[in-house]
Amino acid sequence: MTKIIKFKNIYYGWVIVFIAAMGAFFSGPGQTYSNSAFIDQYINDFGWSRSQVSGLYSLATLIAGICMMFVGRFIDRLGQRFMMVLVGSVLAFACFYNSWVSSIWMLGFGFFMIRLFGQGSMSLIPNTLVAQWFIKKRGLALSIMTLGSFASATLFPILNTWLIQTWSWQTAWRFWGALILIIFIPLVLVGVRNRPEDMGLKPDGDLSKKTNSKSNPMIGTPISVAEEDWTLKEAMKSKAFWAILVCVGIPGMINTGITFHIISIFGTNQLSPEIAAMVLSLMAIVGIPISLVSGYITDRIKTNYLLLCIFGIEVLLLLMLLVTTNFIMAVFFGTLWGVAHGIERIGLNIIWPNYFGRKYIGSINGVGATVGVIGSAFGPLPFGVGYDLFNSYSPILLITLIFPVIGAICALIAKKPVKSQVLGSYQ
Numbered sequence: 001m002t003k004i005i006k007f008k009n010i011y012y013g014w015v016i017v018f019i020a021a022m023g024a025f026f027s028g029p030g031q032t033y034s035n036s037a038f039i040d041q042y043i044n045d046f047g048w049s050r051s052q053v054s055g056l057y058s059l060a061t062l063i064a065g066i067c068m069m070f071v072g073r074f075i076d077r078l079g080q081r082f083m084m085v086l087v088g089s090v091l092a093f094a095c096f097y098n099s100w101v102s103s104i105w106m107l108g109f110g111f112f113m114i115r116l117f118g119q120g121s122m123s124l125i126p127n128t129l130v131a132q133w134f135i136k137k138r139g140l141a142l143s144i145m146t147l148g149s150f151a152s153a154t155l156f157p158i159l160n161t162w163l164i165q166t167w168s169w170q171t172a173w174r175f176w177g178a179l180i181l182i183i184f185i186p187l188v189l190v191g192v193r194n195r196p197e198d199m200g201l202k203p204d205g206d207l208s209k210k211t212n213s214k215s216n217p218m219i220g221t222p223i224s225v226a227e228e229d230w231t232l233k234e235a236m237k238s239k240a241f242w243a244i245l246v247c248v249g250i251p252g253m254i255n256t257g258i259t260f261h262i263i264s265i266f267g268t269n270q271l272s273p274e275i276a277a278m279v280l281s282l283m284a285i286v287g288i289p290i291s292l293v294s295g296y297i298t299d300r301i302k303t304n305y306l307l308l309c310i311f312g313i314e315v316l317l318l319l320m321l322l323v324t325t326n327f328i329m330a331v332f333f334g335t336l337w338g339v340a341h342g343i344e345r346i347g348l349n350i351i352w353p354n355y356f357g358r359k360y361i362g363s364i365n366g367v368g369a370t371v372g373v374i375g376s377a378f379g380p381l382p383f384g385v386g387y388d389l390f391n392s393y394s395p396i397l398l399i400t401l402i403f404p405v406i407g408a409i410c411a412l413i414a415k416k417p418v419k420s421q422v423l424g425s426y427q
Contacts, residue, residue, distance in 0.1 A: 011205030012196070013133035017141050019191050020126035021148030023084060026184050028152040029095050029176045030118015032259060032376075033280070035111075037160035038098075041169040048104055056104070058377050060111035061119075065373030068120045072128075072366015076359075079194040080129040087125060088185050091117040095177030099170040115373070123149075124369045128361045131353035132195045135203040139350055143295020146345045150291065153284040195358075203358075228419045229357035235364050238422045243414035244351055247307045248368045249375035250407040251344050254314055254400065256379030258321070265383075265393050269325045279334035286338025287345070294346045303354055306347040307411035313340040314404040318397050348372075355416050 028034045035057070042053055075083050094113035101107050126145060134141040163172035196203055235241045258265070259280070266276040298306060313336060320333050352365045386396025 012193075012199060012201065013130075013141065013203075013205060015191060016133050016193070017130055017145050019187055020130050020145045021151075022184055022187060023088075023122055023126040023129075024145060024148035025152040026088070026091070026176075026180055027118050027122035027149070028156040029091065029173075029180075030114040030116075030120070030122065031152065031156070032119075032256065033153050034156040034160055035114070037157060037164060038169050038172070041164060042101075042107060045169075046102075046104075048107075052104060053107070054380070056108040057111050058380065060108055061115045061377035062374060064112055064116035064120055065370050065377055067116055068124065068370040068373055069363075069366050071116075071121050071124060072362045072364070072369065075125060075128055075362025075366065080125050080132070080362075081188065081192040081194055083121075084125050084129075084188045084192060085185060087117050087121040088180055088188065091122060092177040092180040092185070094118070095173045095180065099173035099177075119376075120369055120373050124362075124365060127349045128353075128365055129192070129194070131350075131361050131365075132358050133203060135358075137204050138353065139295040139298035139346060141295070142298075142350050143291045143293075143346050146291040146295075146342075146349075147288060149345060150284050150288045153287075154281065157280075229359035230355075230364070230419060231360050232363040232367065234419070234423060235356045235360075238417040240355060240414045240417045241364075243410040244307075244355075245368060245371045246410040247311075247407050247414060248348050249371040250403045251310060251314065251340075251348070252372040252375030253379040254318070254403060255341070256376040257381075257383045257400075258317075258379075260380035261383045261387070261393070264387070265321060266324070266330070268393055269321075271325070271327075271330060275327060275330050279330055279337070282331065282334035283338040283341060286335050287342040290339050290342025291345050294343045298346055298350050302416070303347055303351040304411050304414040304416075306343060307351070307414065308408055310340055310344050310347060311404040311408040311411060313343075314407070315401060318401055318404070321397055322394055351414070 039053055042048055071083075071087075091114070094110065094117055097106075098110040098114065101110050126148075127142070130141050130145050131138060159175075160172050163169075163175055193199055196205075262279065263273045263276045266279075267273070294306065317333065317337055317340065320329070320336070324330055324333050348368070349365075352368060353361050356364050382400070383393065383396055386399070387393055390396070
C-alpha cells in the first residue's frame with residue numbers, strides 16, 4: 001500500500017478533486033475535439049474516404065457506449081483507484097496503438113479503444129470519485145473538477161495541430177500516451193483513495209455535523225441529498241431514473257451533431273471555418289466560469305430545474321443557427337453555447353449521486369454514461385442525412401427542436417424519488 005501525504009487543515013477531498021480534474025483532462029485523446037485534428041491526416045495519408053472514417057468513428061462510439069455499463073459495475077466492485085490506473089494504462093496503450101495505424105480496421109479498433117477508455121471511462125470514473133468525497137459541497141467540487149474538461153477542450157486542439165504540423169500525427173498520439181504514463185498514472189497511485197472513510201474521514205470533511213439538511217425548493221439553504229443508497233435495480237424502478245436517462249442522451253446527441261457539422265452549418269450561412277473554430281473555443285472558455293457558478297447553484301436549487309434550463313437554452317441554440325449569419329451573432333451563439341455546456345457538465349453529473357446515493361454510483365452513473373455516449377454516436381447522422389435530402393440544415397434544425405422539448409418534459413418528471421415510496425409500490 002503506498003503511503004499518502006495528509007495536508008494539515010486541508011480536507012483531503014480537495015486533493016481528490018484536483019486528481020479527478022486531471023483525469024477529466026486526460027480524457028482528451030478520446031474526445032471528438034481532439035480526434036478531429038487527425039481525420040484529414042488519415043484521409044490524406046491512406047486515401048480513405050471521409051465517409052469511411054466517419055462511419056467507423058460512429059460505429060466505434062456506439063459499441064464503446066454499450067460497453068460503458070460494464071465499466072460502471074467494475075467501478076463499484078474494484079474501486080475508482082484501481083480502475084483509474086487500469087483505464088489510464090490502457091488509454092496510454094491506445095494512444096501508442098493509434099500511432100501505429102496502417103489499415104482501416106486498425107483505425108476502427110483504435111477509435112473504439114480511445115472512445116471507451118478516453119471519452120467514456122476517463123469521464124465517468126472522476127465523476128464517481130468526487131461524488132464519494134462530497135455531499136453538501138458536491139456541486140462546488142464537481143464544478144472545480146470540470147475545469148479539467150474545459151482545459152482539455154481548449155488545449156488539445158491547439159496542441160494536436162502544433163504537434164502534427166511540427167512533427168507528425170504519429171508523434172502527437174505518442175506524446176499523449178507518454179504524458180498519461182509519466183504524469184497521470186503515478187499521481188493516481190500516490191494520491192487517490194476511493195472514499196473518505198478509507199482515511200478515517202467523512203464526506204465534506206465534516207466530523208461533527210450531519211450531512212443531511214432541510215431543502216429549499218428554489219434557493220437559500222443547501223438542498224438535501226440522498227442519504228439512502230439505491231442499487232441499480234432499485235433505481236430502475238423509479239420514474240426519475242428513466243427521465244434522467246432521456247435528459248442525458250439528448251444533449252449528447254444535439255451537441256455532437258452541431259460540433260461535427262459546425263463548419264458546414266456556418267458555411268451555409270456564409271461564415272468562414274475560422275469563425276466556426278472561434279465559436280468552439282469561445283464555448284469552452286465561457287463554460288469555465290459558468291460551471292463554477294452552476295456548481296454553487298446546484299447546492300441550492302433542485303437539480304431537475306437545472307436540467308430544464310439546459311433544454312430551454314438548447315431550443316434557443318437551434319433557432320439561432322437558422323439566423324447566425326454574421327460575426328456578432330456567432331459570438332452570441334458561442335457564448336450561449338458555453339453557458340449551456342457549463343450548466344450541463346454539472347447538472348447531468350451531480351443528479352445521480354444526489355438522487356441515488358454513493359455506494360452504487362458506478363453502476364448507476366455507468367448506465368447514464370452509456371446513454372450519453374450512444375447519444376453522441378447518433379448525433380451527426382441526422383444532420384448529415386438532413387442536409388443531403390434538403391441541401392439545407394434548416395429543416396433538420398427545426399425537426400430537432402422536438403428533442404429539447406421532450407427533454408424539458410422529462411426534466412419536470414425527474415423529481416427526486418423517495419426510496420420507500422418507490423419500492424413500496426412494487427411490494
